[in-house]
Every structure is written in structure tokens, then in C-alpha cells.
Amino acid sequence: MPIDRYAYINRLRHVHPGEKIFFAFAMMLLSFIPNIYINIAIIIIIASISILRAGIPLRFYLKLMSLPLTFLFMGIITILFGTSNKPDVFIIYMRIAHIYIGLSKKGVATGILLFSRSLSIVSCLYFISLTTPMPEFMSVLKKMKVPSLLLDLMELIYRFLFVLIETAEQIYISQDSRLGYISFKTALNSLAYLISVLFIKSYTNAEQLYIAMESRCYNGDIRLLENSYKISYTNIAFIAFTVFTLIALVLWTGGYTS
Amino acid sequence: MKYILQLQDVEYEYPDGTKALKGVSIAVEKGKKIAVLGANGAGKSTLFLHLNGILKPKKGKLFYNGEEVRYDRKSLIQLRKKVGIVFQNPDIQLFAASVEQEVSFGPMNLNLPIPEVKQRVEDSLKSTDTYLLKDKPTHFLSYGQKKRVSIADVLAMDPEIIIFDEPTAYLDPYHIEGIIDIFNALSIKGKTIIVSTHDVELAYSWADYIYIMKEGEIVSSGTPDKVFCDSKLLQIAKLKKPMLVEIYSLLVDRGIIKHQHPPRNMEELRKIL
Amino acid sequence: MKYILQLQDVEYEYPDGTKALKGVSIAVEKGKKIAVLGANGAGKSTLFLHLNGILKPKKGKLFYNGEEVRYDRKSLIQLRKKVGIVFQNPDIQLFAASVEQEVSFGPMNLNLPIPEVKQRVEDSLKSTDTYLLKDKPTHFLSYGQKKRVSIADVLAMDPEIIIFDEPTAYLDPYHIEGIIDIFNALSIKGKTIIVSTHDVELAYSWADYIYIMKEGEIVSSGTPDKVFCDSKLLQIAKLKKPMLVEIYSLLVDRGIIKHQHPPRNMEELRKIL
């Protein structure tokens, strides 16, 4: 999983995870202000920090940004078009029997705003996932008093999914080399085998791991060393400055515009 | 000379950008016993996945019987019929509930008529000495039995070339001998066998031709006695000298025997002593 | 004589009724290097799970430092502090996301103060040569690295006895040497080490004392030169004679050297030749 890799090798890796997450969430919240300028500003700010400061390759970043585009286009197309019995709500329309179908004026307004907001919040999500390794995200959640059972499960699932992905890959390769995926029928059959083996493997792995943990005096609670980070006042000042500038931008461009 | 399988200057990069193969060329003669040696992570498995088209080289070419493989659906199916891989961990290769079902997976995918499938399953179970396990559930088998069934899996597809990825890993000496017997029987039938291993003793005593890999490159190749005399090379590739070669050189040094050919196995040593 | 760990006539049956251990007795002296040899499925892993109380014998007793283990919560924790097991497959032992956290699990369970935990984690990472991997996520490591981290896992609990289940499986000669170096360093510190393996060469050259298992029983035990001279026994247990012993007997047979002690390694052979 390339996103996970970048989380560990990017240049902002050693910045306090709380600062990174707070920054991203502040930007997410600001993105909800229905103002296209603030969204564009946030997309640019986050992209430049991710690419220039964190060192995420431009090509990969663009590829990532293009991932949700299909959903976005399908969703927005659905919103743009509508039906009505009066033609004046439309920019362009056609008439079928008594109903007009067309591109609605309000739909276009919502669509543009939605497009910029989605991309702006998506960049905030990518900022977290590209710069903050998952265990550090979880340590922040721990400080925020997320129930420890939930966190334990998250921690374990995070590790196990790599083990299972590797197993699934190996099974897939071995089936593929015995021509298990040459037709729809064989593919469905092979995949069913793969999934059932994976399920049984998950079960036996859990049993064996429990034995291994028991030998290290496991008693039901998982307690591990935590990394400690220093808070950087420069970063906090930067976050505050960005937030105020963006709010000023909203006020200056006049609040609700699209 | 005509080669049955050939890789030409193959380069491969994993999606994360690490170079796994850096211009590898090999040429395999029909019916030979080939060993590919190298430390963990030298690229042996990646190399093997190229030989039946599971991975497509970023650069370079693959030839089967002198014909370039084109990587379309049809030619891939043809290739995989001819080149079978027995994977390292039988626990991952075996997935069906019973041994018979398991071995029938390949031939069934080939869409062969049922009687032919049955015949093939029977033959390959017999030749791996697992026929009596036919109706057993796979997860009841011992590790050594699983290993043999995983070989039957591939034999049932009747390939020309059979590739074994670390076939002796984690097996006890008794089961290792059983596996080598299977190799030899296949070899007599004219099959080409390619084995990856870090067991230098095995490679030395068994193979006709050896490739040594290191960090995605082939750093040496040749007959066993040639390859294993180069101490420096072995050290670079993180391998050991076979004990027989070491003892042989010691005996030559001490003047106990005369320099001729290093013995391939205990029998040969017995003869020259 | 005082033994640090002792099993007396231990019998064990799996829930499905198969007898895994049939009256096994072993007695381990402090500071020794012990190898337990046997074919796949001989019962080595089941034996090990008895040594730190994960499995409770159906019959028979376990003694630590001469005291019988009572299998209540408190004495089990005491026992597991003293007897650590490094499991065969590191992927099943490692569960935490980062190396440092992974190794801290044991000491944290012992309720040690944080600075002490940190110290122990650091020490055990250093002594397994994985200190530089400290901040790496577990899923980035190579197999050999995972293996070493799984050893650090157990060292961090500072046990008296460390048990290794098939520590060399799937590793290349270079990594095997690294693991043996770790064994030796621990041995020098006075730790008792118990290793299961089917690698007769390793057992022969490394161990002080050897147990040979077959189908849930200990069929032989003794010093390496004693155990490995009994060809019949080795055959029954599906094991091989170490090559050095074979060559030594050949040399004695041919009158090239006089019978004394079979050499444990190439160095010793060099000396007697």
C-alpha cells in the first residue's frame, strides 16, 4: 500500500502527529464554509506542503487526487440535472411529454461548490494519511480518550492486515499459475477457495499468536511503549496564521459565494 | 544451441520502486537440472515468477522454445501449461478440502474431459507417493505430505519445466531425500527442473548447472565444481562452500589425495580416498 | 546435580485424542546449549509449549529450579518470566505496528517502570542487531529482520532460559550464522538455550547436549559425538549423520587418521589431519 509507505518515509514524519492532525482537521472544518475561494486556497496550501515540505512526488499526488474523480463526476452529474414542469429553472433543457429535463441553475451552483469542497477536504485527508503513520494517528486517538478496546482492535487489525494481504497475494499467485483465473467461472471458484483459506488462516493465526503472546505474559490488556514528541511552537504559529488568513479571505470575498 | 526457456536482460521493479531484477539473462537447456542459489531477498522468487509470466518484465524478453512470449491471454495460458511452479510454502498452495480435489484444480482449469482429469490426478499422486492420501482432507496432512501434494498439484498440469521454490526449506533430512527422489524421477522422464535453494550441499551434489544471484543480478553461473571453487564469489553472495569441496581441498593441501575433480557426494569421496 | 528445568514423565494428548507426548523426561542444566532433534511432527513444539506452562501435562510434572510448577496464575507468570520462547514463524509472533512497541510488550506486561522498559528494549534490540530498525513498522521488515526482532521480543523479558523453535527455518546460511552468533553471545552471558531443529550439522557443531525425539518420545540423548555415532538410531528418527562424522569415520577406516574424537567443525578437522 503506497500511501502507508509514504507515511513512514515522508519528510514530515517526525513532526508531532497531534499538530499534523489538528492542522488537517482545522482545514477540513474551514472547507465546509460554502466559499469557493477558501476551498481553492486550501487545496493549494495542502498540495504545496505535501509536495514541497513532505516530499511526496507530484505524480503520485496527482494520481491520488484523481482517485475520487469518478465518484465525484457521477455524483455531480446526478445533481446537475433535474426535472420540472417549468422550464425557467434550467439553463438548457428538453421537453418530454409534460416534463422538462435539463441542467438546473441551482444544480450548477451546488455542483461547483461541491466539487471544490470535496477536493479540498480530500486533500486534508491525504495530508494526514501521507504524513502520519497509522500507529501515531492511533496514539493521538488514545489521547482523545477513544475507548481502549476500539484502539486495541485497530492496532491489531492494522498489523494483521499486512500479514493477510501477503498471504492472499501468495495464494492468488499460486492459483494464477495453475490457470485459476482464465474464465469468469474459474475465477469465481478460485476466489471462493482463496477467501475460505484466508478465513481459516485468520483463525489459526489468531490461535498461534495468542500462544505467543501468552508466553510473554499477556493478560488481556495490550500496553506498549509510546513515542514521545515535542510540540513545536513554530508549527502552531503557522497553523494559527493559516487559519486566520483563511478566515480573513472568507470575510474579504464576502462569505457565501460560489 | 536451442534453449527451452530463455530470459534476456530482464529488469523488474516492484510497484514501490525497489529494483528486484537488474538485467537478468538465463538460458535453460531442455532436460537439465538447474539450481538457482542466493541469499534471502536475492531475487530468486521474483525471477521464477517471470518464468511463467506471472510477472511481466519492465524491460527484456522471455522466450519459450525460441519463441518470444507476448503476454496476451492466449500465450500466457500456453506458457503456464508448460511451466509449472511449486511454491515454497505448501500451506499457501493447498486450498481444497481433499487431496484429490486439490490436485484436480489445475487440470480442471484446463477444461480437460473428466476421465482425463482423473487419470492425471491419479498419475501425479502416484508419482509423488501420495496416492493413499487421496481422500484425506489437506489440513490433516503432515508438512512433508503437504509438500508432496503441492508437487502433485503441478505435475497434474503435465508441464515441461517444473520450478521448485526452496523445496527443502523446513523439511527434515528424510523428507528431503524423498523430494530429491522425485526430482530425479522427473529428470529421467525428460522434464527440465529448476530449483531455488540456499542449501549449497544440495545444489552442489544435485545440479547440472548453477546460477548464483545477488541483489537482483546473476553474479555467476556454470557447472557446480566451477562455481563452488570461487570462495570470494560465494562470500559476496552470502553463501557457504559445500563441505565436501572444503574437505577435498583440505585433503589435497595435506597431500592425502591428488588434485583431480572434487567429489560430488560421499560415494565419490569414498572412491578417490 | 541441580537442574534448572526438568520435565518428569510428561504425557500430553491433543483435544482430538492424538497422543503428542508419551512420557517425556528431560533435565536441563543451567547455562548449557541443548538441541532437540526430530523429524517434522515428532513432538518438539508440543514439548516446548510445556516448558513455559502454555500446555499443562495430562500426567507428569514440570520443575523450575527444583521447585514443582503449580499451574496457578502467579506461578505461571513467574515461570514465563524465566522461560521465553521464540516461535518459528515471526509473522505470527509479531503483532505491534512498530518494532520498538513490539519489543516493549513483554516488559510492559511485567509491570516494570517505563525507564526500565526502555532500557530493556534498547538492550535487546542492540544485542540482536536491530537497533536501527527501532522506529520502523513491522510490516516493512524482511524475513530475516523479523526473525531477529522476534528474538529481541523474548530477550527483553530477560529470561534465564530461551527456547528457539526451528530458528534457522527458511533462513540462508548468512542469516543462520547471525542467529548462531546471538546464541553464543547469550550462552556466554550464562543463559540456558534450547533449540529445536532438523539441521543435524547445526546441532552437531553447536550443542552441548542433544535430545532426539520420535513420535512423542525421547529416543536418545547425550553429547553430540555419542548421539551421532549411532547410525541405526538416526535412521529410525529419520535423521542423517552429520557429514563431518561420516567423513571422519571414512578417514579412520582408511587409516588416514587415528580414532580419537570426531571433529566438531572444520577447524577441528584441520587440526587432526
Add this chain to the structure above:
Amino acid sequence: MKKRNLLIMILAMIIFPNIAYAMHIMEGFLPLKWCLIWGIAALPFVIFGLISIKKIVNTDPKLKLLLAFSGAFTFVLSALKLPSVTGSCSHPTGVGLGAILFGPTAMSVLGLIVLFFQALLLAHGGITTLGANTFSMAVVGPITSYLLYRGIKKIGGPQWLAVFLSASVGDLMTYVTTSFQLAVAFPSPTGGVIESLIKFMGIFAITQVPLAISEGLLTVLVLNLLTSY
């Protein structure tokens, strides 16, 4: 006619590879109000799930590892390539299989975690839409699947039918829920929520109906195999 076919093919090629995870509402798509509403709607189910998991975990700490592996299993399941009857590839949701194997209570918690990881590691779904996605994929879907499975078994229906319907209808309900979530957030300015719902259901039906059929078939096969081991 030919031109139109080509157009559909191109459209399909653009849409299918990424639409695989279609039923995750993307990050940022919902207005803040609806993010909160769906988050609050999903919360009681997650809390109930956590409480009941906590009870069983306290009786046996091994169950925690078993649950975690089940969660990882669900994640990996959703990353596999599922061949679809239309010839394109998609991903199974695992909603039906998970509900039958682990029960809907565990699935509400595991589903939440899996969706969280999908958002952060695979960039599918999002954090602001986590509540909405949890509600449709970890609450409505599994509960539907589970009730259908139990119901059909109870009235004596055959196992394969119970599994097939439970998995495919579970999938369909997820997609209907998502369409509903989108429709109430974006009512058509001209035709209201109902028109919006029809539009969203219509456009996502292209991918979701074949997917539901494939997943139903696959789940039948998997459960057959699991019972034969």
C-alpha cells in the same frame, strides 16, 4: 448505434476501475450537517457493538485476537478483485459474509475500523463521511443480511438461497441506503428528495446490481467450502 456503444465502453472503462468501491461516499461530499447526523445515527450501534464485544473479550482474551483477525480478513476481502458478470472487475464488500460469520454486532465495530483504514490507507471513503458510510455498510447492510439469513433458514429455505439472498440483498440495501443518504443531502431543487433518490439509485445501479449478484454467488461458494473443511 456503433458510436453510442463506443461511448458507453469508454464511459465504462473510466468508471469501472475506480467505482469498485463506489458505495463509499467520498471524503468531503456530504455537507457538515449530514456528516454529523449520520455519525450520530451510527454511534448507538457502534457503542452497542463495543459493549457486547467487551463482555465476551473479558471472558476470554483470545477472542480479542480472533476479532482483530476477522477485521483484517474483512479489510483484505474488500481489497480482492471480484470478477463481475458484466466482465469487468470489482471488489466484494464482505457485508453478507461478515454478517453471517461474525454477526451484525461485531460487524458494526469491525466495519467502522475497516472503513477508517480504507479511507486512510486506500483513499476510499473518508473521515467526514465515516459516519454515513458506517451507517450504510456496517449497520444497515449487515443487519439486513443477518435478518434475511436467519429468516430464510427459519422458514426452512435452503442454505444456498439464504446465503445468496442475504449477501446480494445486503449489498443492495447498502447501495439503497447510500443513495438515500445522498438524496436527502442533495434534494433536487426541482423534484425534491424522491427525484434525487431515483437519480442516484439509477446511476449507481449500473455497477451495484451486477456486483450484488456476483457477491451473492461468491458468498454461496465460500460458505459451502467453509462447511466442507
